[in-house]
Amino acid sequence: MTTNLVFVVLEPTLDYYFDQFIRIKRATRRPRTVEWYTNTYRYYKAASADLGPDWPPTPAHSLAFFKMFTQHDLADASRSNYFRGVRAFFNWLVKMGHLDRNPLLLVGQVKAPRPLPKSPDEEEVAELLKTVSDFIREDKKHRSWQSTRDLAMFSVALDTGARLNELVAMSMPDLSLKRKQIQVFSWKDREGRVLTLSDETIADLTPWYDLRRKMKPPKTLKSLWLSNYQNKGLRPLTGNGIAQRLRYWLKKADIPHFSMNQMRHAFAVFSLRNGADLIDIRDQMGHANLKTTAIYLEVVNKGRGERHQKTSPRKNLPFDSCK
Secondary structure: OOOOOOOOOOOOOHHHHHHHHHHHHHHHOOHHHHHHHHHHHHHHHHHOHHHOOOOOOOHHHHHHHHHHHHHOOOOHHHHHHHHHHHHHHHHHHHHOOOOOOOHHHHHOOOOOOOOOOOOOOHHHHHHHHHHHHHHHHHOOOOOOHHHHHHHHHHHHHHHHOOOHHHHHHOEHHHEEOOOOEEEEEEOOEEEEEEEEOOHHHHHHHHHHHHHHHHOOOOOOOOEOOEEOHHHOOOEEOOHHHHHHHHHHHHHHOOOOOOOHHHHHHHHHHHHHHOOOOHHHHHHHHOOOOHHHHHHHHHHHHOOHHHHHHHHOOOOOOOOOOOO
16 A cells, blocks of 8 residues: 655745744743734734735735824834834844845834933932032031042032943042043043033032042052942942932932933033033033934923913013003
8 A cells, every 4th residue: 555645835924934033032032022022013914914915025014014003093102112023023034034125124114202311300409419418517426438429429420411330430540620620431432531520519529539538548449439338348339339329318318219320311401401502511421423412402492381481571571561
């Protein structure tokens, strides 16, 4: 008896390739990320269901996917979210040689809306510095050097817009109280840049500068900000240490939490409100492109209507047509 074997060659489908794609993601990504890829793929399939076979995917399928955004009146953030998930899948198909090019990109792209930087209010920052300063005055008995350091550190952060890693890397040799400058280095700014310090910041920084010298740390320890974590000896204060000290003082001052990065945003926002030049702010913050700095103009512009009610030249004229 002869057995005839029949081989059926199945045409590949989009589901078949997506199953391979998602298996890789399950092995390399978190479950929530895998769920995100799956959901975005389902939206694509639902949008192009009426166009017949989905393999190979065509610009027509992608166009139906884009039209779905308008039909459901999706927010810009949601559009970008769905687009990125499907784009990643199609890019993988191109990388694996299953597609010549990504059909999604032939139709268009969806960019995520850039969120405006968040910064604390001026009153909150003022209360933070006041709380630390008041504690220093009242702490004459114990003379806590950490509070003196923290006041100087927060003042420098607010006055310079330095990144957290730049704040951590600040060293004594790079500081000049006489010239009111400090040089900082970061991976974004390899050559370093010089930051200017205000008279008020110098006034906050000088007591710490003098106290640090009296502490006589090892000559090899050049960090501007020191720590004695768990009483194991002086060492550089880390980024986590700075963040922890900020949380400590915010809680003590009963102020809503904000981060050191938001303190950097506060520098830009407060400076613009005080009439600073945008180029000066860019140079202080170390932005490579002025467009990055210009986004703070949108933050400052928020609340313009309320401010105009107070500053309107028409309103402040000594003339009222209603009388």
